[in-house]
Amino acid sequence: AQSVSQHNHHVILSEAASLELGCNYSYGGTVNLFWYVQYPGQHLQLLLKYFSGDPLVKGIKGFEAEFIKSKFSFNLRKPSVQWSDTAEYFCAVSGFTGGGNKLTFGTGTQLKVEL
Amino acid sequence: SQTIHQWPVTLVQPVGSPLSLECTVEGTSNPNLYWYRQAAGRGLQLLFYSVGIGQISSEVPQNLSASRPQDRQFILSSKKLLLSDSGFYLCAWSPRGTGASGTQYFGPGTRLLVL
Numbered sequence: 387a388q389s390v391s392q393h394n395h396h397v398i399l400s401e402a403a404s405l406e407l408g409c410n411y412s413y414g415g416t417v418n419l420f421w422y423v424q425y426p427g428q429h430l431q432l433l434l435k436y437f438s439g440d441p442l443v444k445g446i447k448g449f450e451a452e453f454i455k456s457k458f459s460f461n462l463r464k465p466s467v468q469w470s471d472t473a474e475y476f477c478a479v480s481g482f483t484g485g486g487n488k489l490t491f492g493t494g495t496q497l498k499v500e501l
Numbered sequence: 502s503q504t505i506h507q508w509p510v511t512l513v514q515p516v517g518s519p520l521s522l523e524c525t526v527e528g529t530s531n532p533n534l535y536w537y538r539q540a541a542g543r544g545l546q547l548l549f550y551s552v553g554i555g556q557i558s559s560e561v562p563q564n565l566s567a568s569r570p571q572d573r574q575f576i577l578s579s580k581k582l583l584l585s586d587s588g589f590y591l592c593a594w595s596p597r598g599t600g601a602s603g604t605q606y607f608g609p610g611t612r613l614l615v616l
Binding site for chain 2: 420
């Protein structure tokens with residue numbers, strides 16, 4: 387069975403600090419990896435995803451993530467965070483169902499960016 | 502553009518009462534549909550998914566059931582709620598045929614409190 391582990395449950399940073407959120411997964415098949423974000427009062431939405439090709443994936447709002455197969459990791463990074471990045475971040479791995487895809491989520495990381 | 506609706510937004514129910522949560526998607530046809538639950542301090546857990554009308558797959562044995570009476574309607578039900586059913590319920594959809602790399606689009610969620 388697939389599983390996802392997010393190491394940091396709560397992170398507090400000052401504006402302009404660099405961010406790295408850890409994500410490790412276990413899955414026996416072809417890997418599809420996602421980062422979703424939920425801003426306060428908004429729907430859960432896709433930040434970026436990896437399914438093939440370049441292991442360095444760029445997403446919205448300056449976020450990027452690197453797929454390192456040997457480490458079973460898909461860490462999320464941003465060089466300089468902003469107050470508006472305050473949100474909850476979820477890493478997820480996808481398993482194919484034969485029609486759709488089943489997402490297995492990590493427990494999430496609550497990021498607070500202080501001015 | 503596509504939109505996804507969930508209702509009610511919040512719900513407080515006594516133990517042993519029935520439950521019906523509704524999710525509808527607009528602007529797309531034949532979507533894959535999903536129900537997730539987020540309990541306090543835990544990640545999102547996939548409960549049910551559907552690749553077509555009347556086709557429901559259950560991921561976790563539990564007190565809940567799901568139905569898909571129409572192409573873009575997904576209902577989560579229970580005959581008798583338990584305290585452990587409290588949580589945040591999210592509906593999601595993904596385009597048919599996008600497979601394991603497909604993005605899922607989430608609704609606003611329903612917060613259920615069972616007392």
